[in-house]
Amino acid sequence: MNQRVRINTTGGPEVMQLIQDEPQRPGPDQVLLRQYAVGLNYIDVYFRTGLYPQALPGGLGLEGAGIVEAVGDNVREFQAGDRVAYAGGPTGAYATYRLIPASVLVRLPDAIDFETAAAVMLKGLTVAYLFHRTYALKPGQTMVFHAAAGGVGLIACQWARALGVKMIGTAGSEKKVAMAREHGCWEVINYNAQNFVSRVRELTDGQGVPVVYDSVGKATFTGSLDCLAPLGLMVSFGNASGAVEDFSLLDLSKRGSLFVTRPRLFDYVASREALNALSGLLFEQLLSGGLEAQVGRRYALSDIQQAHRDLEGRELTGSAILLP
Ligand code: NDP
Structure with missing residues (x-):
């Protein structure tokens, strides 16, 4: 049966x-x-x-x-x-x-x-394409990854550590912050308690990061753009807080010629x-x-x-x- x-x-x-x-x-x-x-x-x-x-x-x-x-x-x-x-x-x-x-x-x-x-399978293949295809991370680089204690998130923490990449994760509670850290995340921000953009700027000496992986969507999209260094890549790959609303292309230009992509595992x-x-x-x-x-x-x-x-x-x- x-x-x-x-x-x-x-x-x-x-x-x-x-x-x-x-x-x-x-x-x-x-x-x-x-x-x-x-x-x-x-x-x-x-x-x-x-x-x-x-x-x-x-x-x-x-x-x-x-x-x-x-x-x-x-x-x-x-x-x-x-x-x-x-x-x-x-x-x-x-x-x-x-x-x-x-x-x-x-x-x-x-x-x-x-x-x-x-x-x-699904979450790990996602991390594989995000880290090796959408943007090929190199050892020593710093990046931002939201929802770092979730399913995809805890795989990302471990994979980033294995690659020698400094992952700045975000998570919604202190318990989740601790978990992400234990799994190899370099720094973790409780985005319900702290402004993640200012903390990312602080951690990168005001430079921002070359890539942000954002699966939270609506609630974090604009903040994520603000975390990027000029010519940085915004990888918007999920909508846990709701689908991202329309934005102006000028939002990319005024922050320094940013790139944005909305990838799906199934295409990779x-x-x-x-x-x-x-x-x-x-x-x-x-x-x-x-x-x-x-x-x-x-x-x-x-x-x-x-x-x-x-x-x-x-x-x-x-x-x-x-x-x-
Ligand atoms: P998770 O286990 O990561 O669960 C989602 C997490 O998102 C929550 O635990 C929560 O973490 C965070 N979150 C932030 N805001 C909200 C909200 N308003 N409502 C609910 N959750 C919220 O799920 P998965 O590991 O299955 O997937 C992670 C994300 O990656 C999803 O958005 C998913 O759609 C996306 N994804 C995209 C793929 C693609 O190829 N495009 C493939 C696979 C997954 P916290 O409490 O810490 O904020």
């Missing part, structure tokens, strides 16, 4: 309903996957509320790890029994069994367990080659000990509404996973 979360309409956590059905047979190019751990991501909230539209009724969730149960026609790279993980493809990860295009799967090294994979792993290269970087970090998965909380599928309430209520640190 399969258990999966379905939404018939967009809205609050209550729109997520757990239903039971039979696992389906994979169609051409598809794999039937038995999932043992599923990642909870803030992007799931955007799909649930309708900020990111999808056809309804629909599923939720974009990340999981498990064992291939059956493969459809044309699938050559995988067979029943393979240990795999994914981040992306159609929504529907909140389930025991699911169909998934083989093109988004990667084979999991034996040393990486399912919980670890579900905790780091669109080809098999790009996906393999970035997951290679991620697995290397895990296997070398530079990165350890931080599972902050585990939920049963039946607790999915509570899991979303905790995520939106800023209750969580590190990665949360579902155990179907």
